[in-house]
Amino acid sequence: MAKSRSxxxxxxxxxxxxxxxxxxxxxxxxxxxxxxxxxxIVPFDPVGMNIKSRLQGPSWTHLLGTDQLGRDxxxxxxxxxxxxxxxxxxxxxGAMAIGLTLGMIAGYGPKWLDNLLxxxxxxxxxxxxxxxxxxxxxxxxxxxxxxxxxxxATSIPTYGRVARTQTLTLRNSExxxxxxxxxxxxTRILGVHMLPNIVGVLAVLxxxxxPTVIALxxxxxxxxxxxxxxxxxxxxxxxDGYSLIRQTPWLVVGGGxxxxxxxxxxxxxGESLRDVVDPKLRKQR
Amino acid sequence: xxxxxxxxxxxxxxxxxxxxxxxxxRDISFDVRKGEIVGIVGExxxxxxxxxxxxxxxxxxxxxxxxxxxxxKGQDLLxxxxxKMRDLRGADISIVFQDPMQTHNPVLSIGQQMLDIQxxxxxxxxxxxxxAAQMLGAVGIPDxxxxxxxxxxxxxxxxxxxxxxxxxxxxxxxxxxxDEPTTALDATLEVQIIERLQELQQEFDCAIxxxxxxxxxxxxxxxxxxxxxxxxxxxxxxVREIFHDPKHPYTRxxxxxxxxxxxxxxxxLPTIPGEVPDLANLPGGCIFRDRCDQAxxxxxxxxxxxxxxxxxxxxxxxxxxxxxxx
Numbered sequence: 001m002a003k004s005r006s007x008x009x010x011x012x013x014x015x016x017x018x019x020x021x022x023x024x025x026x027x028x029x030x031x032x033x034x035x036x037x038x039x040x041i042v043p044f045d046p047v048g049m050n051i052k053s054r055l056q057g058p059s060w061t062h063l064l065g066t067d068q069l070g071r072d073x074x075x076x077x078x079x080x081x082x083x084x085x086x087x088x089x090x091x092x093x094g095a096m097a098i099g100l101t102l103g104m105i106a107g108y109g110p111k112w113l114d115n116l117l118x119x120x121x122x123x124x125x126x127x128x129x130x131x132x133x134x135x136x137x138x139x140x141x142x143x144x145x146x147x148x149x150x151x152x153a154t155s156i157p158t159y160g161r162v163a164r165t166q167t168l169t170l171r172n173s174e175x176x177x178x179x180x181x182x183x184x185x186x187t188r189i190l191g192v193h194m195l196p197n198i199v200g201v202l203a204v205l206x207x208x209x210x211p212t213v214i215a216l217x218x219x220x221x222x223x224x225x226x227x228x229x230x231x232x233x234x235x236x237x238x239x240d241g242y243s244l245i246r247q248t249p250w251l252v253v254g255g256g257x258x259x260x261x262x263x264x265x266x267x268x269x270g271e272s273l274r275d276v277v278d279p280k281l282r283k284q285r
Numbered sequence: 286x287x288x289x290x291x292x293x294x295x296x297x298x299x300x301x302x303x304x305x306x307x308x309x310x311r312d313i314s315f316d317v318r319k320g321e322i323v324g325i326v327g328e329x330x331x332x333x334x335x336x337x338x339x340x341x342x343x344x345x346x347x348x349x350x351x352x353x354x355x356x357x358k359g360q361d362l363l364x365x366x367x368x369k370m371r372d373l374r375g376a377d378i379s380i381v382f383q384d385p386m387q388t389h390n391p392v393l394s395i396g397q398q399m400l401d402i403q404x405x406x407x408x409x410x411x412x413x414x415x416x417a418a419q420m421l422g423a424v425g426i427p428d429x430x431x432x433x434x435x436x437x438x439x440x441x442x443x444x445x446x447x448x449x450x451x452x453x454x455x456x457x458x459x460x461x462x463x464d465e466p467t468t469a470l471d472a473t474l475e476v477q478i479i480e481r482l483q484e485l486q487q488e489f490d491c492a493i494x495x496x497x498x499x500x501x502x503x504x505x506x507x508x509x510x511x512x513x514x515x516x517x518x519x520x521x522x523x524v525r526e527i528f529h530d531p532k533h534p535y536t537r538x539x540x541x542x543x544x545x546x547x548x549x550x551x552x553x554l555p556t557i558p559g560e561v562p563d564l565a566n567l568p569g570g571c572i573f574r575d576r577c578d579q580a581x582x583x584x585x586x587x588x589x590x591x592x593x594x595x596x597x598x599x600x601x602x603x604x605x606x607x608x609x610x611x
Contacts, residue, residue, distance in 0.1 A: 182375030
């Protein structure tokens with residue numbers, strides 16, 4: 001991003017000034033912190049079984065109780081956050097990068113290329129995500145990489161379409177004409193002048209998209225299409241909790257709460273970011 | 286080598302539309318000499334913008350060059366490969382656009398944009414920055430070094446237009462095209478910009494092609510003026526000649542309509558009755574005949590040529606020909 005540090009500081013300052021944005025920032029910050037330092041935070045090994053203390057309720061030893069194999073739920077929630085971000089961040093940023101590139105080509109390139117890329121986007125979009133995931137998992141088997149791939153592939157069109165629309169609007173704007181009449185080449189116009197105008201919008205979209213992706217990963221893991229057990233995942237926690245809800249409700253809480261929190265946090269952050277970054281709104285700032 | 290910098294030679298440009306070919310420019314001829322300021326006047330839709338985009342070859346995809354040449358320093362721009370053309374833009378030919386609120390990238394600081402525009406230069410970043418600051422100073426932006434880090438929305442309209450001029454002059458072009466640079470500004474700023482342009486023109490010794498529909502500005506600034514109507518040149522010549530002794534009825538009416546020329550108080554400002562003819566379906570004869578109060582039978586059937594009346598004064602009207610007196 002061709003933005004100076006003062007600019008980035010300004011954006012963070014703008015987000016923090018908005019109460020919802022501040023809340024989003026705190027929640028997202030906590031999740032990211034827990035994910036990075038999960039190894040040091042977890043009180044127990046998230047995959048270590050202890051059959052003697054299975055299906056316990058919350059206690060000072062096990063903050064969120066234990067599951068049917070005696071694994072500490074709190075530790076699994078923390079480690080699950082790591083998995084969630086491991087899926088969400090590469091998937092979202094990969095989709096953003098590819099979608100941005102293709103979208104800008106579609107918006108700036110010749111009409112036939114635009115039509116071709118739009119056809120490609122529409123084809124991908126026409127697959128229901130879960131069906132697509134089922135097919136891919138059937139072919140290559142469930143793994144973290146598969147989930148990342150499925151999520152990335154299905155969200156490329158979203159970014160591609162937004163990038164294309166932005167490019168189309170920008171290419172007819174007077175300042176781009178001014179750049180062209182000053183002898184700027186196509187790569188210069190796209191890279192130096194259009195990109196910073198589009199990245200801001202896409203970054204907002206990405207922030208809003210992360211909770212969707214987290215929920216999707218949880219959903220796929222819930223269906224058994226996501227990460228393989230015993231890897232902890234919020235979705236897998238929910239699945240175990242669902243089948244053991246009569247014995248202990250704490251597994252559902254452990255799986256559900258972080259998903260809700262993450263969704264809220266990223267959405268707040270995204271919405272606040274949109275108000276701060278949007279070039280049309282920034283003038284009124 | 287002549288002293289002619291830009292020669293437009295019988296240029297005709299069409300736009301292909303669903304309604305047929307729109308004859309946006311027909312048989313345009315005029316030239317700009319080195320270090321001279323030439324004004325182009327005409328009402329909206331007379332082809333001024335098409336002319337500029339044709340010179341820079343930044344035309345819409347449905348544009349067709351039917352005939353003619355655009356020679357810059359002797360070479361025909363219409364025949365030049367796109368790469369060579371791009372090397373000319375912003376180096377030998379620069380442009381300042383009409384609306385200063387739209388000509389800058391909203392997300393890059395002025396400094397970033399002014400550095401980017403020097404992409405052809407091999408100078409170090411610090412040198413480029415110094416050059417940018419120097420140019421901002423030259424157009425009268427106070428404290429230029431600090432203001433380089435500001436964004437376009439932090440500047441007023443007049444300042445943004447001066448920045449645009451600074452950017453256009455940065456490469457010391459031979460030809461500066463000014464596309465109604467003062468239309469979007471208020472009257473006081475207009476005077477400032479015009480004075481600044483005059484100073485800079487002296488300093489950089491570049492020719493300026495100044496497009497405007499404000500006759501007062503043209504009279505103030507330009508050496509020569511080209512009057513366009515409905516895609517054709519109807520009169521051209523020295524500013525003094527044109528304003529004191531216009532030889533085309535359109536020019537005459539245009540001057541009469543200029544608020545600066547009206548002596549008596551009137552309830553309604555004078556206008557030229559009628560409308561510009563449909564460029565897709567041009568009638569025969571003189572293009573101005575429907576709005577002209579002196580039109581004769583000859584104007585209905587024959588197109589008046591752009592005739593030389595005296596050195597440096599051309600007009601396209603039958604009234605200037607001896608036969609018209611009959």
